[in-house]
Amino acid sequence: MIRTALILSVFCGLLLPSMSLAAVKEYHLTIAFEKVAIQGKQAQGMTINGKIPGPVLRFNKGDLARIHVTNKMDVPTSIHWHGILVPPGMDGVPFVTQPPIAPGTTFTYEFPVRQTGTYWYHSHSNLQEQSGLYGAIVIADEEDKQHADQDHVVLLSDWTTDDPHEVLRTLKRGSEWYALEKGSGQSILGAANAGKLGDYFYRELQRMPPMDIADVAYDYFLANGQPEITLAAKPEETVRLRLIDGSATTYFHLEYAGGPMTIIGADGQLVEPDNQSRFLVGVAETYDVLITVPDVGAYELRATAHDGSGHASVWIGSGKRHPASDIPKPNLYQGMHRGSLADLFSLTPAGTMGMSDSLVEKGRFDRPGMMGMHDGMMDMHDMDEGASDPTPDPMNHMMEKSNGAEHKPTTHMNHSPPPESKESAIEGMHSQHLSSMSIATGQEYKTSDSTSVFSGRQYGSRFGFLEADISSRKQLAQEGSMQRPGTPYPSLRSIRSTTLPKNRPVREIRLTLDGDMERYVWFLNNKPLSETDHILIKEGEVVRFIMINRTMMHHPMHLHGHFFRVVNGQEDHAPLKHTVDVAPMSTTVIEFYGNEVGDWFFHCHLLYHMKSGMARLVHYQDFQPNEDVQAVRPQLYGDSWYAWAQADFLSNMTEGVFSMSNTRTMFDAAWEVGWHEVEKTDWEGLFTLGWYQNRFTSFLAGIDVLGEGSDAEDLRGILGLKYLLPLNLDFTAWVDTEAGARLMLEKDLELTPRLALHGEVEYDTHDKWEGAVGLHYMLRRDLSLIGKWHSEFGYGGGISLRF
Helix, strand or coil, X not given: CHHHHHHHHHHHHHHHHHHHHCCEEEXXXXXXXXXXXXXXXXXXXXXXXXXXXXXXXXXECCCEEEEEEEECCCCCECCEEECCCCCHHHCCCECCCECCECCCCEEEEEEECCCCEEEEEECCCCCHXXXXXXXXXXXXXXXXXXXXXXXXXXXXXXXXXXXXXXXXXXXXXXXXXHHXXXXXXXXXXXXXXXXXXXXXXXXXXXXCCCCCCCCCCCCEEEECCECEEEECCCCCCEEEEEEEECCCCCCEEEEECCCCEEEEEECCEEEEEEEECEEEECCCCEEEEEEECXXXXXXXXXXXXXXXXXXXXXXXXXXXXXCCCCCCEEXXXXXXXXXXXXXXXXXXXXXXXXXXHHHHHCCCCCCCEECCCECCECCCCCCCCCCCCCCCCHHHHCCCCECCECCCCCCCCCCCCCCCCHHHCCCCCCCCCCCCCCEECCCCCCCCCCCCCCCCCHHHHCCCCCCCEHHHCCCEECCCCCCCCCCCHHHCCECCCCCCCCCCCEEEEEEEEEEECCCCEEEECCECHHHCCCEEECCCCEEEEEEEECCCCCEEEEECCCCEEECCCCHHHCCEECEEEECCCEEEEEEEECCCCCEEEEEECCHHHHHCCCEEEEEECCCCCCHHHHHHHHHHHCCCCEEEEXXXXXXXXXXEEEEEECCCEEEEEEEEEECCCCCCCEEEEEEEEEEECCCCEEEEEEEEEEEECCEEEEEEEXXXXXXXXXXXXXXXXXXXCCCCEEEEEEEEEECCCCEEEEEEEEEECCCEEEEEXXXXXXXXXXXXXXXXEECCXXXXXXXXXXX
């Protein structure tokens, strides 16, 4: 006992002086609801110290950070320190590392500053990040010898005047409204206009939904809280820009009108300099670049939203303005490789893409790089006009030996889509300094006459023929071309060796990234967060994540509490990052050393994907969180319910449905009432409880009630299934308690982004054949004009309302 006390006293004597030498850097952050207006459009926002973005938090390595966060809202909140190495209890993730910060209370985060570079912070509660709860972190780096006359942080973000919860409900409802609003609609006549009618119907044959690379239509894209800002700089000065993508869902293409950008850091970590003219930055990533201001004028750094719906402008210098060039919109009609007949008629969504679970388990897609739709290849036969020629994909050669372990060989990929050119594969940037410019509470920002800042939702009120169709854009280019390059990962090279400890056990974890755009559910290994426990790892082992993206979306995957190596062909100098983009139909491999014991969140940083299930808890064996965290941990796995309804009112009939759903469970109450060309009003009510298996298959059980006038003539129990057939035909079949059965087929054909043709046919053993054909013209998100012929109720016209 005496010996133990002596050892403890000696340990404290050695430890406490070093802690006392650390400078305490203290900040007070107050979170509140505030009205925010941009270009006259006002919305409810959430501010930090009265502004969006919040204040820059500056530290030196070795400081003790002490940050008091006061919640003046009437809902719980939190702050996560993105990319900062902190003790588990200070990471700021509700139900993982702490209980939420309750309304009217203050929580103090305190942690030693162990690193240097540029990072950022944001709320990790619900959808609050979308409403403005984010800011930059700057940690001084004495090792960084890069010269710069000016030093600025540019924090990029996206802004919607809609309530974020309404945004998510709109996505869950399966609406194409956002694609229409931002001019990314797709249709049969649009495909014909683009010369891609064959590609359109082949996509339908593959049972794929319309392509898009971003989910939400945004009002504005912001730099430091405004659509357009100016940074002072003199001719010939070197300016360091510390770029942070703090958006909820938006990737950005970056380009500087004054010449190339030299990337010197990525995710706060220094990399060898590399000149780039244009590159893609993923959500939650940071890059540091050096630029040189030309002799005369102000030159634009433009951040163009990945879907091309808008941009934010940063003007550097003074005088005549020189804008950056426009980036072509993505050609969303571009077809994928024609798979085999077996793929087309596979029973599962992954199977139709040639990436079935069985092939994944065999390690077929473990190698980093683009997979494609069949045999590990993407089709290169049909490049867009103006797109660059295909070049070898450097990601195909990124697998390497590391940490005394070697990946098992897999099928080599022979072809890939055109990757980044050398000019477009740049190294990350080292972010540290945020401009003091921000949007104050209620302040309206007015753009100058010399720039073209516009709303990203401009097509919702335009009704020209095919005006909302992507085929009507002036320029289109293929993803991965020189005009629309990808991320700079192939050339990111750390300035120092990043090898992990040798001869340590290696834990290899294979993760598929899966989802359903129409139902808007997102999975890891085909399961949402609500259905899982955790990913188990152990202290002292090397952990390797093999992430296989089986969706057509980019996913920025973020691991809390760690930096990881991105296996990118740079061998011992692979870059360290905290967030990595996993491109569509591709594999990304990361690895890290298990030395940060705790519970850490791992998730897609597209806010609505994370909220819809694409997340996991990474748990170190034998770690026990605090009791207050254990008490609230079950709430992490909650599965939210969403409700919506549609009602059609026509001159001959009315029909509609009310739906409630979480990830797997669906409740529907549908009705059909007709009075035209029948002796008595004929009606049917259908009440079902369904179970979602995957994008193709779901099961249902319920009650079918039929009647005439005020009399209910039949009440039957039903049991059946729904299945998506090739050409996106919706098939429903059930048997009932009266030994009967019903078969139904439904199909929507988008003639234009606003005009759709709907057809349905059913055979019921009791009532025989029934069918209907109708046209729907979308006026607004919640209103359409409809005309319909029904086999029993004849012709009619009216409106369709969506709630």
